[in-house]
Amino acid sequence: MTTSFDINALAFLLSQAAEVEIRPRFRALADGDVRIKTSAIDLVTEADEAAERFIKAGMDAVLPGALFVGEESVAADPALLPKLAEADLAVVVDPIDGTFNFAAGVPLFGVMASVIAGGETIAGVIYDPMGDDFVLAEKGAGAWQTGGNRPAVRLKAAAPVALEDMTGMASTGFLSPEKRAGVMANLAKVAFASNYRCAAHEYRTFAAGHVHYLMYNKLMPWDHLAGTLISQEAGAFAARFDGSAYEPRHVEGGLLLAPDRESWEMMRREVFVVD
Template identity: 65%
Template sequence: MTTEIDIAALAALLQEAANAEILPRFRNLGAGDIRAKSEAIDLVTEADEAAERLIKARMETILPGALFVGEESTAADPSLLQKLGEADLAVIVDPIDGTYNYAAGMPLFGVMASVVAKGQTVAGIIYDPLGNDWVIAEKGSGAWMCKPDGSQEKLAVSPAPALEDMVGCASTGFYPPETRALIMGKMAQVRVAASYRCAAHEYRTLAAGFLHFLMYQKLMPWDHLAGCLIAEEAGAYVARFDGAPYRPTDLAGGLLVASDRQAWTELREKVFVA
């Protein structure tokens, strides 16, 4: 088994899956092509499943022997999450992040992939099919916007302003109603607290310097591994609510991402405390 990563080949594969399976179905899904999973707002489409099948089929040539952990594959085989913690090398894929937006015909969705080696995230990619560009990070090499013409731009988070001027995204939908009400009240202390319903674009926007924080309560590896590595490589501070580092096997404990550690601490103490 090899740990050498051909990041360009992985990026091209996400583009191939989008062009073959995702974009042709965008705003062209039939009633039977959309199904609810755990609840009415947790959707899967024919495009999610077809794109993941294509990526999985091609992955062996890019990362031979790597464990494949896809969101839809894990829905069929939950034991993949346990295997992730034991694997020497794994690739984690979200074929469409922002499926609810995609199914509604809203142009805010992405394709995400990350590579984990011996329990550490070493590469992450977030591809925007509509913009046809990638945000890519390899551990220790910075975060980069890669454009379709081949040009690249290094990304950096924006310095954090005062709390009352901060702009960010927060996902509160998985809290119990009473906790959600409490936290949403505290979010009035920041200038803007939105939700794109698409972690892919939230991480991209923060890494490009247009958001100061992100908050998530539900942790699934395909939603956050790529984005967290990209955010860290762009200079952000990333930790679970208790201050512990975020690891590929973490499925609970909340997640807070901020421009720097001081902003993280202020947000945790004043806003995202239940």
Template identity: 70%
Template sequence: MTSTVDVTTLSDLLRRAAKAEILPRFRRLGSGDVRVKTEATDLVTEADEQAERMMKAEAAKRWPDAVFIGEESVAADPALLGKLQGADLAIVVDPVDGTFNFASGIPAFGVMASVVSKGETVAGIIYDPMGDDWVMAEKGGGAWLRRPEGESQRLSVAAPVALEQMVGMASTGYLPKEKRPEILANLAKVRFLVNYRCAAHEYRTFASGHVHYLMYNKLMPWDHLAGTLICQEAGAHAARFDGTAYLPHHVGGGLLIAPDKASWELLRREVFTV
């Protein structure tokens, strides 16, 4: 299944925006270029805003019928998020995923976009400005690493392993306070837990077969639509905590991704007991 948005064109747009608006500001942000949104670790920078502004303008020229939903656009107009569920075609963008890292001078951030058609995610792209490459997928077409010179490599998730050998990422900061101690204790059952504070790189790492699970509780579409589709196309089993499919309009219910359904069920039962 393909969307009416050309994914190669969209992926190249992410790269151009990164080179024009994001990379020139990396480790060069002035005191007025970083602002707090909801808390000290929830930041927005001039790079986020200018990159999204460029992507929105370019997308409007190429795909005028698509609803454009960007993280910073929704921050300015929360009602915009409600247009996603009923849109025939939407482009969802996170101009700088991992803004805290970016603002801190840590080179672990990414640019993400997904295409939603009639309530279904049909394409996802994660661009790494530092590595200058993409991981991307169209529904039914597999997940791929693509480089600017045209080289591509098909991606596949890791083989299942025993619970005590699993290595993965879990974002525990948005878990219910009453459940957080229990889940943090449960994580002693796995081999290793990391958190990059950047979903873009966590999804890339999982889809490339380097880790065995991802877990998120807060689900904003710009953070998770692209990565979830890419992981599924790489062979993963992904579902919300109640076992139902994760859909573009969901903003809660948690998300757990594992190499296969058996691993998902094991992690859900033994670790992520939300």
């Protein structure tokens, strides 16, 4: 299925939500403005909810008739998530990715949106509210960094390197304790592993060629659809742990990204396979 829309209009809507609802609340949250969802590290703030309402209200002008799937909308109505697999056209939104950082006053968070047509991700946008710029991609048109009154720059994933020289981010928190211990031990084989607690900035860093791998286990669509498409359009290889393609309907199976298929196979074999 093909669809026509203005990705710049989508990007602008995300930036407006940040200007109106997110930045004014940064380091200005009252005690009652931060709440626990599922655990002490899974938070929601007044800014998340207000930004999502803002984006949803403006979406009819950008993608008329599209199913709106937001992280906070799904938290309120879990029955919304399965509809994504059946929708002809949908937009998936994370109003603040990196809420833990945002609530702690750490300036490392982003606003993400992806467009799904016929079960396929066709566009992705990641906005950095503090840097006031975007990385974005439309399927088949490359990945770009733009905004901040600077010329657009085409993004290119890092070139392959030896295993011991690889740097990247690995999110191990949702692995079982046994697998987490194995993966953490195997990560000693690479140059370093980090975690920003913010997929938006991890994908930005990876797609711009500054690190060599990303690994995630929990696959909520608002966290990964935009970044995966942007990374693929920057030339990287992405697949679930079993080698199958990552699709909007997937919420499990893990996700690994690397500069190319050979590097992906090497990381999968040496680091992320734990029997």
